[in-house]
Amino acid sequence: MATAPKEAENAIGLEEIHTEGKEPPKGQKTFTVEEAVETIGFGRFHIMLFLIMGSTGVVEAMEIMLIAVVSPLIRCEWQLQDWQVALVTTMVFFGYMVFSIVLGLLADRYGRWKILLLSFLWAAYFSLLTSFAPSYIWFVFLRAMVGGGVSGHAQGLIIKTEFLPTKYRGYMLPLSQVFWLAGSLLIIGLASVVNPTVGWRWLIRIASIPGILLILVFKFIPESARYNMTTGNTAVALATLQRIARMNGVAMPEGQLREPAKERRGRFKDLIHPKYLRTTLQIWIIWLGIAFTYYGVILASAELLERDLVCGSVAPPLQDSGDDSEESHSPCHCHFFGPAAYQTMIISTVGEIALNPVNLLSINLLGRRLSLCITMGCTALFFLLLNICTSSAGMVGFLFVLRALVSANFNTIYIYTAEVYPTTMRALGMGTSGSLCRVGAMVAPFISQVLMSASFIGALCLFSSVCIVCAISAVTLPIETKGRALQQVK
Numbered sequence: 001m002a003t004a005p006k007e008a009e010n011a012i013g014l015e016e017i018h019t020e021g022k023e024p025p026k027g028q029k030t031f032t033v034e035e036a037v038e039t040i041g042f043g044r045f046h047i048m049l050f051l052i053m054g055s056t057g058v059v060e061a062m063e064i065m066l067i068a069v070v071s072p073l074i075r076c077e078w079q080l081q082d083w084q085v086a087l088v089t090t091m092v093f094f095g096y097m098v099f100s101i102v103l104g105l106l107a108d109r110y111g112r113w114k115i116l117l118l119s120f121l122w123a124a125y126f127s128l129l130t131s132f133a134p135s136y137i138w139f140v141f142l143r144a145m146v147g148g149g150v151s152g153h154a155q156g157l158i159i160k161t162e163f164l165p166t167k168y169r170g171y172m173l174p175l176s177q178v179f180w181l182a183g184s185l186l187i188i189g190l191a192s193v194v195n196p197t198v199g200w201r202w203l204i205r206i207a208s209i210p211g212i213l214l215i216l217v218f219k220f221i222p223e224s225a226r227y228n229m230t231t232g233n234t235a236v237a238l239a240t241l242q243r244i245a246r247m248n249g250v251a252m253p254e255g256q257l258r259e260p261a262k263e264r265r266g267r268f269k270d271l272i273h274p275k276y277l278r279t280t281l282q283i284w285i286i287w288l289g290i291a292f293t294y295y296g297v298i299l300a301s302a303e304l305l306e307r308d309l310v311c312g313s314v315a316p317p318l319q320d321s322g323d324d325s326e327e328s329h330s331p332c333h334c335h336f337f338g339p340a341a342y343q344t345m346i347i348s349t350v351g352e353i354a355l356n357p358v359n360l361l362s363i364n365l366l367g368r369r370l371s372l373c374i375t376m377g378c379t380a381l382f383f384l385l386l387n388i389c390t391s392s393a394g395m396v397g398f399l400f401v402l403r404a405l406v407s408a409n410f411n412t413i414y415i416y417t418a419e420v421y422p423t424t425m426r427a428l429g430m431g432t433s434g435s436l437c438r439v440g441a442m443v444a445p446f447i448s449q450v451l452m453s454a455s456f457i458g459a460l461c462l463f464s465s466v467c468i469v470c471a472i473s474a475v476t477l478p479i480e481t482k483g484r485a486l487q488q489v490k
Helices: 005-012 033-040 044-054 056-078 082-110 112-130 136-163 166-175 177-194 200-207 209-215 225-230 234-248 277-307 339-353 356-365 368-385 392-420 423-454 456-475
Strands: none
Touching (some): 044 136, 056 177, 056 209, 136 392, 177 339, 177 392, 277 368, 339 392, 356 392
16 A cells, blocks of 8 residues: 655645745745744644634534434424435535535635634524424425535634644544534434424524534634735734744744745646546545445434344334324324434444544554555445344444444544645635535435335445445555645645
8 A cells, every 4th residue: 555755746746845936035044834833832722722613513513413313303293205304414415515615615715714604604594594494395495504504614624734733633633523422412412302392493493502602712713824824914824823822832933934825726626637636536435435324324323223133123113102093104104212212322423432542543653544444444344244133232332333433434534635635725625525525425315214225235235335445545545644744835
């Protein structure tokens, strides 16, 4: 799998970056944003950055996972078929896919912070409107708009990446998964209390509160200094770095801040330039596959537990009203989640941090490519193991491990994508990758909830095959970003 450094540089065009414009006076010291970030190191500012920007993951998880806990209720209220329930999730990710590209372009042109704020306002507004949806059609449309807003939350990850010193990125970014876990557990816990009492509409309203509160603390986080330098705002970038240095209690590097500024911002054709084409295509394949398997596991969990695969036996449904009418046998009959179902969802969700310590060590010792290849290969194996005749407890165990593996996959590709592209096109690279990611998420509901009912082993083999393709794509990526400084311009 090893690729010589020189070959990697040729493959992705990581040529040495020279400063442009007027040379500084002879003998005057200069420093770049990268050198300043490394000199300032990790301190109080980065802890605040981690807590605030990491909390965007709480909000994103609550909005995305919301559908999983309200599906039984909207199915009952509007008498929906299976494909109609699946369509809700698909449309959420459709909105995410479309707006990921748009917001990525806007973030590279107008700044990460502004787009992050806009996306939170957008998502909170349409999420609240969803709670008043008068019909299924309105519900689908409004949730699609929420998905569009949530797509901008990725700018929080980019801001974190661009402020973190190189040696801390591989450790701090995966820890952000804790916030996603917190959001997932919070929405499940709220659903177990709110759904049976005041209903799903109040659950959506309550779930909107964290996002609204988080908007109020965004003012404590500045715009990325790297972004300001690429747009020629040297004074603003310097002021930001000086503020961080004061908070961390360290001195700034000596000399004048200098960095090549590019007037032209990131464009889509830059991603498919010969220098980046192979990298971009393989990253897109990996993102699509990881999202397909991640959301496939989540959406298939209820189906798998309901089947309780003890050598092909079928367990009783989660909860039934007990009547034996024709309606009770219809695909639209109401089956609400009981306490046991919520407990199972919590256990499997906790699995998302089970491999975090191992994943942290792996990506920093083995590198991003090999680490991702290994976890994708294990994911393929555990999908096939789901076909083994086992008890309900055994099935929960398999789901626990699968959630841990797919979570590790997401951690690694997030870090790699944020590191491999230069500042001028980093947000665009993340945005387009996020869009391809949502294509996989859009397809997952129909595999987990439709194909799985028709051919269980066929659905598992499809998930496993996608994982193998992603593993091969990961190990053959043209460059390893472990220990590599973030590139400012291409």
